Amino acid sequence: MVAFNQKYQRFFTLVSRLVIGGVLLVAGGLKAFVPAEAAGAVAAYKILPTQIAHIVGYALPWFEIAIGLLLIIGISVRMTSILAGAIMVLFIVAIASVWTRGILIDCGCFGGGGSIDPSKAAQVHRSYALEIARDLGLALLALYLYFFPYGFLSLDKSPPPNEEM
Numbered sequence: 001m002v003a004f005n006q007k008y009q010r011f012f013t014l015v016s017r018l019v020i021g022g023v024l025l026v027a028g029g030l031k032a033f034v035p036a037e038a039a040g041a042v043a044a045y046k047i048l049p050t051q052i053a054h055i056v057g058y059a060l061p062w063f064e065i066a067i068g069l070l071l072i073i074g075i076s077v078r079m080t081s082i083l084a085g086a087i088m089v090l091f092i093v094a095i096a097s098v099w100t101r102g103i104l105i106d107c108g109c110f111g112g113g114g115s116i117d118p119s120k121a122a123q124v125h126r127s128y129a130l131e132i133a134r135d136l137g138l139a140l141l142a143l144y145l146y147f148f149p150y151g152f153l154s155l156d157k158s159p160p161p162n163e164e165m
Contacts, residue, residue, distance in 0.1 A: 041113020
């Protein structure tokens with residue numbers, strides 16, 4: 001397995017950057033130009049006080065776009081992978097929080113958000129599980145990027161071949 005990773009690591013790093021960066025770019029882009037909707041989606045989690053939730057809701061899409069662009073371009077990959085991984089963990093915690101408290105909302109991950117009709121509880125619980133699985137997968141890709149940040153088509157300079165990462 002180690003030899004496989006050494007042979008294809010630069011390709012895996014590129015794919016990981018493009019997947020996480022693309023997801024964050026699309027998610028942020030869909031929310032950036034409907035800030036009131038994004039703010040309402042964050043407030044629906046009922047974790048933060050309403051005013052702070054609205055500030056987070058207005059800022060979060062632009063933060064996602066910035067992280068996504070930096071990953072896609074390959075600038076400061078190790079640092080942006082830490083930020084991407086941290087944001088995925090926060091998303092997991094937030095979704096798990098509403099799930100355990102029995103709150104039925106659309107996560108607002110790709111726009112929208114807010115309360116959902118209680119008659120759709122089974123669907124919502126299934127979507128919570130899928131959203132947590134998706135974000136866990138993205139967090140694991142971010143962890144991979146932390147350890148292997150140098151890949152193809154990156155503006156980050158690779159270390160010399162004999163230098164440890």
